[in-house]
Amino acid sequence: MSEQDAIQSSTKRSRSPQTSKQNGLQAPALQRPAHEDTEAWETYWKAQGEPWRTEPEIEPERQKYLAERRSITPDIWKGIYPFKDIKLNRADIEWLLATHESGGVQGPVDWSDNSQRERKGLDLRGADLRQEHLHGLPLACLLGGLKANEWLQASQEQRRMAALHLESANLSFANLQGAYLASAYLERADLFSAHLERADFYEANLEGTYLRKAHLEGASLRGTFCNVATNLSDVHLGNEEFGFAFLSYTHWSEANLSLVNWAQIKELGDEYEAKQPNTWYGQVKNKQDWLRGYQRAVQANRQLATALQNQGLNEDAARFAYRAQNLQRAVFFLERKPASYLFSLFLDLLAGHGYKPWRSFVAYLMVITTFATAYYVIGHAVGPAMSPLGSFVFSMTSFHGRGFFPGGIGLDDPLTALAALEAFVGLLLEVTLIATLTQRLFRK
Structure with a gap:
């Protein structure tokens, strides 16, 4: 579907009558609301099967402009993206979602449909969504930063140019499962009860971000930046379906970790990944892959244990510190250090490295x-x-x-x-x- 077709499809859909036959009579069509009547528009969108839309539809001129921008071919190395440095509002995002097409499907990615989880989401890399009200929007698989394989090859400047600006945005109850938000600017953003399962926040700025009751099961928080204003109250960090969050290199700073139920985490995502036979990009691991994976898992557990102990959460800290010791033994094995491996095993059997007296x-x-x-x-x-x-x-x-x-x-x-x-x-x-x-x- 071309961009012009998308505009026409959107216009036709918004003006097409909905009919039903009852007792042989045709019901009157739901009329297109006046532009300023927001309540009528909400009712209208629900009738159209798009209950997440709340704003009046943008004017045809704006649709044409956004369609032209969307047709721009991204170039990571030159920092070219369809909406880079473009100020967008909720009405723009709603129209872009409604006319978005990927994987042969039109509309936003439906994360509840497993077959759609490989679809490409809306590409908003480099866009400006500061202070926008994006409550409850279906933004699964959103492109708001570089993917892992792209990140490894890009320079710091290229990573910065791809980062989405969401400072002080309201994303409460939004669906951002599987979103790519590496290096994204999320300072003071509201992510209350947002669904962020398996989202990638690598080195994203979470200073002052409100994450109360957010779902971060299986999400990557590696290298993220938190501070004392980051609210982690009742955050969900893992379950059986999506796994547990990745926390290596996370900068906890003075974020209040006592607000998190750490007992919910059986093992960090970093540890689970280290034990898998394949890399995250699907290749069978070689010796160096195994070693790097276990070293990262050791670091993740030790860093978290140190942060927890610094805040007086000694019982939780001890559990992660003990896991780090056991993972370090696997590192000794991979490094072919039999003496260190056997001594570590002896200490574990004798007293659990001091954690199981x-x-x-x-x-x-x-x-x-x-x-x-x-x-x-x-x-x-x-x-x-x-x-x-x-x-x-x-x-x-x-x-x-x-x-x-x-x-x-x-x-x-x-x-x-x-x-x-x-x-x-x-x-x-x-x-x-x-x-x-x-x-x-x-x-x-």
């Missing part, structure tokens, strides 16, 4: 029980024989290096050698536990 008590009981059993068996075989209680007492005192020897036991006897071995094991476990807990408590 109950494991130390289990290890203590296992060592005591194992050596007590050995004392009992050897004592009855070569003497002197010990009772079960005596074997446990002897094992506990030997573990702590305070062993005493019953009469008749010499330094060369098997029980003495076994007690010395247990004392060494006990010393090793105690020193390791103290060092691990010290590192855990003081974050050294």
Whole structure:
């Protein structure tokens, strides 16, 4: 469909009568409202099957201008985009959405239809939507910044030219699923209860952004900039359908993280991505891809843990710090550092790197029980024989290096050698536990 056809289609649709037959009579058509009657226009658009439209339709001259602009071929390297530096309002966006065509379908991308999630959304890269009221608009798959593969090849200036300006815009309840908003300017924007699932906000400016109850399941917040005015109250960061948010390199600054329910996150999107056999662009991972993925996941968990601890959220911080330690072990494996890998595994089994101290008590009981059993068996075989209680007492005192020897036991006897071995094991476990807990408590 050409741009001229889109204008004609829009005009015909807005003027075409809707008829129904009841008792053999034709119902009168819903009349096109007067231009200034906004309430009548809302009723009119609902009757046309476009309930998200609230503004009077723009004049034909404006339609022609926007159609001409939309026909411009984007050029990332030259910073050319259809609506770059063009001031648009809600009425403009509504008309552009209604006449938008991609994937053989006309109209906005319907995210609820899985077959449409690969459609190209409205291209608003570089446009000016500052302070516009865009409440509830269907903007799924919107192009408001460069895609990941384009971003990697572009310069800082090219990235800046593609960024959409949404400062102080009202996007509450808007549908922005799968939108590309890398480097977008969202300072003080209102995203209350907006649907942002799987949207890409890479290095977007979220300073002062109102994200209360926003849906960010599976969204990328990598490199975004927050501040004390960023409102994250009751934000949704993950679910089973879309996965969990990507948070590596996020600049939390002084954003209030206590407003977020961190228990909802089973694992960060960065960790999930690191464990997948294919890259985000569909290729089978090579060794470097695996390594970079796990390193990014380690960093994401550590940065979040540090930010949470700095705000006194120690329990949540401990959970992400522990995940970072386990992911670091995978990095050791990929880097072929067997000693570091095995030592990390030992610390995890012994005390969960200090985050699961109950494991130390289990290890203590296992060592005591194992050596007590050995004392009992050897004592009855070569003497002197010990009772079960005596074997446990002897094992506990030997573990702590305070062993005493019953009469008749010499330094060369098997029980003495076994007690010395247990004392060494006990010393090793105690020193390791103290060092691990010290590192855990003081974050050294």
